[in-house]
Amino acid sequence: MRPAHLNRLSVQQCADRYLDLVRAKTVTGALSPATAEVYARDVTTFADLAGPGLVLDDLTGEDVDAVLLAFARKPDGRRTHPESGTQSASSQSRFRRSVSAFFKHATLAGWVQLNPMTAATVTARERGGLRPERRALTREQAQGLVGAARDLTAAEPDAGRRDQRTQVRDALIVLLLSTLGPRVSELVRANVEDFYTNDGVRYWRIFGKGGRTRDVPLPRDVTDVLDTYLTTARPAAADKALLLSWRGRRLARGDVQAVIDRVQRHVDPAQRRTVTPHGLRHTTATHLLADAVDMDAVRRVLGHSDLSTLGRYRDELPGELEVAMRAHPLLRRPATGGER
Structure with missing residues (x-):
């Protein structure tokens, strides 16, 4: 069931509350520390790209698309090689899954009336998700x-x-x-x-x-x-x-x-x-x-x-x-x- 009342919280407030929940699940063993680290990094990045001060419920599917595209164009900080300048297909898919999990919780918690992920149209392939190189070595x-x-x-x-x-x-x-x-x-x-x-x-x-x-x-x-x-x-x-x-x-x-x-x-x-x-x-x-x-x-x-x-x-x-x-x-x- 969805909550009866909507809390018009900012993107940053929602992200902070969600990450508190993620950390709590890590303590109880429901999430591994590595998974929690990924969620924390992706949701923090999402908040920065979407605008921390905006009200989460005001974000539309188009806004989510814009964030997904902006993330796809971000340099991959783990690598220094020019050919790996943007995010890989797997990183983009992982980021989308993290954001989707965040909004699923936001819907249940009463932070948004409608989940904007249902209106997002950007797919991994449209985000330029084709891998620049084969992952496995020959x-x-x-x-x-x-x-x-x-x-x-x-x-x-x-x-x-x-x-x-x-x-x-x-x-x-x-x-x-x-x-x-x-x-x-x-x-x-x-x-x-x-x-x-x-x-x-x-x-x-x-x-x-x-x-x-x-x-x-x-x-x-x-x-x-x-x-x-x-x-x-x-x-x-x-x-x-x-x-x-x-x-x-x-x-x-x-x-x-x-x-x-x-x-x-x-x-x-x-x-x-x-x-x-x-x-x-x-x-x-x-x-x-x-x-x-x-x-x-x-x-x-x-x-x-x-x-x-x-x-x-x-x-x-x-x-x-x-x-x-x-x-x-x-x-x-x-x-x-x-x-x-």
Whole structure:
């Protein structure tokens, strides 16, 4: 039911009250801290773009369209590369979902008479939501990045300042992201104690969304780099975090992109392409599925609760249809000789 009375509150007042609710849900466990952070950032941005002093109920569908378009044209502050100057399609879709959730609550709370999202006409495609680049790296690009990470573990440690001696840690970050595809929040939350050995196989117990956990076995190469990092390269610190800065503090989410960019500088320019941590999650899913790894196994590696979610992470690779047709199962020659 909708409230009987309308509260004509400003956009900023409504945003503040909504974010108080979001924070309360985080305390009770109804929302993860990462999701709450996204809502807070998007709703704060919406208030700034819409006009904090305006009455929320006075906003129309056209006003919401204008905000969505303004957000689409905003530079992506997480990246410094010219080709990534505006918001990606996924960021635009996420922002729209956050705004929609905000107005859904505003309708129930009596802050607006009618939800203006129902009259908004701007879609992701009309907002220029086509991705400028494929999110998943091609096999050659991914192998170039993984190869650069491996080379870092074999290189002599930097003889310069302590804040320059991070090669093994950087290599571990790139290898974990490229081969297991964890969410960046899962990666920076990881603790040393989350890694254990069972029957000679090293596992990572990943604490994911919604309080769910999954135990994922590490490839041998990744295990070797992990052991090297823990025994020789991890700073001595009381913090139980796996990934530490040279000062001995847990890495933040924003630090991970800088690590990837630093490793990318060692990749051959012919194989190099800008990629985000989430792009490496797409890369993991895409190449595991392209190699015919069981879909349910891939789902469990990525921590999805539903197989249908994998469709959003499976990106198209150049030439894959041609390869599939060349290896068509119905055109394989039958076995000859005495085979039965």
